[in-house]
Amino acid sequence: MGDLGKYLSDAGTRGAIWQMLLEHVYLSLLPLVISVVLAVVLGWVCHRYGWFRGALLGTANIVYTVPSLALFAIIPAVIGTQVLDINNVVIALTVYTTALLTRPVSDALDAVPVHITAAATAMGFRPLRRFLTVELPLAVPVLFAGLRVGSVSNISLVSVGALIGTGGLGVLFTDGFRSRYLAPIIVGIVLTLLLALLVDGLLVALRQWLTPWNNLKGAKA
């Protein structure tokens, strides 16, 4: 523990850790935001066109089984980025998270009761407005369940990116292992855990703010 105090007492180290934390947030949450948009589009396609569903969700499953380190290495070959490009991690995690979220979004859209969508159509909603203001809001609880898994998964996977030198808190692990120094590893674990808990808490709060109607069951007049 003395080591830890000494390690953190250096202002330069603290500044570097702060920088890594910010990188980590950026690398894990940007893919989350992009994949929400992609998963909503793809989930809608699966929901709308049954024949597409099997193909797309099957692909998503396969993608999810590709090891992250392999994916980080394949992406430059596929899209021509530099091997150490930070975007490789963003793209890889976007692919994972989209693969993770597409199925729940599609399932949630399928689960919207037919009489509710029929009522919306009969009220005079046009299809896009109906999707954005009726079907999608009703899919939010399921979407957020997927997002919580995705955010935790991303925050842990970003650490792996350090192996190909993309920054983030994972650098603390690579440094610690290389120099056989425990303090940075402990700091890395604690910060990763705290970040995951914080993001999860924020997602729960956001879901509750977005869906005041959810969890009201049993509160009859």
Place this chain on the structure above:
Amino acid sequence: MIEFRAVTKRFDDGTIAVNSLDLTVEAGTITVFVGPSGCGKTTSLRMVNRMIDPTSGTILVDGKDVLSVDPPTLRRGIGYVIQQAGLFPHRTVLDNVATVPLLSGWSKGKARTRAAELLELVGLPAELGKRYPVQLSGGQQQRVGVARALAADPPVLLMDEPFSAVDPVVREGLQDELLRLQAELDKTIVFVTHDIDEAVRIGEKVAVFREGGILAQYDKPSELLARPADDFVAHFVGKDRGYRSLSFVDASGVEIGTVPTVVVGEPVADAVSEWRLAVDERNHPRGWLAPGTTVDGRLAEDVLKPGGSLFEVGQSIRGAMDAALSSPSGLGVAVDPDGSVVGVVTATQVLAVIEGQRESRG
């Protein structure tokens, strides 16, 4: 007014849902489409607001071909009440009711003010507006569904089995509510149900459909019960249609006789030799005192035989008949609208009146 002209709907698998339907729904009336499942009644309804388009034929709403109007625009001008209400679970009751005005471009404030008026119109307290649908009972949700359909004040209202998911007592209340609303609003209403009792109760005219989407009979409910067009209709309206048709017979010819009464809580002076009606101090019926009953001191409720249904003067002859048949004494208790006893009727008298009416009709 809604006109179906030679309307046919054939689905992709070849089944004919509606077969050359010709029918006119008069403006300002409630018309009920009734029939077994698969008879095309719901398909016919849904062709009016283009949830389904016909294979051939024309549907006119107030003289205008529905196929000439862009569907969302058409639908905003036609109220729609769906089974299980179909309320949006993520919107408050008030915002649910404000849906169509908002879609039609009203300001949020104006739409909400209108929605609050509608809640009052369907008999819901204003504070319910802030709740979410899941916090309401089935009957309340259905009222909200009706309020939502009426929000933009459409001249035409389509109701697709709206009350089928609520229990019978609540359903009857909702039916009464609809009739009360209609007396006030004078909409052109098409109401789909599979329940013939509901059909004859609320319909000014009833269209009976049979399998294959064929219109079997289109008539006033009394005619439907008295003169079914064929065996299918006769079977569909049921075995006790003769009894049910009494709902449409005026009871003014039934003579109301007198009955000896006793008051609950007061002593009964003499021996009880015939049926006596027990009433409370407001003259409301409490039950019957059977002949031969000995009353020790003051009359207590527990020696009484429970009474039958009550015939409210002004109701149809069906009420008079039912009161007589369900009473332990054979005497049906007639009451005024306040519930006070005015006298009794017997089944024999009621039958005599029915027979008399048959003769006078020739």
